[in-house]
Amino acid sequence: MNLIRIRSVNILLVVALCSCAAPAKVSGDKDANGNKIEYVYYTPTGSNIPVRVRKDELQNTDKEKTAEENLIEEAQRLPTSPPPQAANGPH
Numbered sequence: 001m002n003l004i005r006i007r008s009v010n011i012l013l014v015v016a017l018c019s020c021a022a023p024a025k026v027s028g029d030k031d032a033n034g035n036k037i038e039y040v041y042y043t044p045t046g047s048n049i050p051v052r053v054r055k056d057e058l059q060n061t062d063k064e065k066t067a068e069e070n071l072i073e074e075a076q077r078l079p080t081s082p083p084p085q086a087a088n089g090p091h
Helices: 002-020 055-077
Strands: 039-042 051-054
Touching (some): 051 055
16 A cells, blocks of 8 residues: 555656756747847946846946946046035035
8 A cells, every 4th residue: 555655656746847847938028019129148347247138228328337437537637626416415
């Protein structure tokens, strides 16, 4: 009787583990227009961990980074200008 129970439990375990080994579903991420969304890996400055971002967001990130660098260079050229104010006001 115990041998039958052990075999049936073993068969159930094998079936459960085989069902977990099924191939993963491919998610077709699409935007509102039905176009496929392309992702790329981007490593932010100061980090060594790549982040998965949309390809069009990466272009915006580069533009923002360039604008920020230009502001820093401009502030370094003009040392007499007052320091930039924080968004929530002076402390």
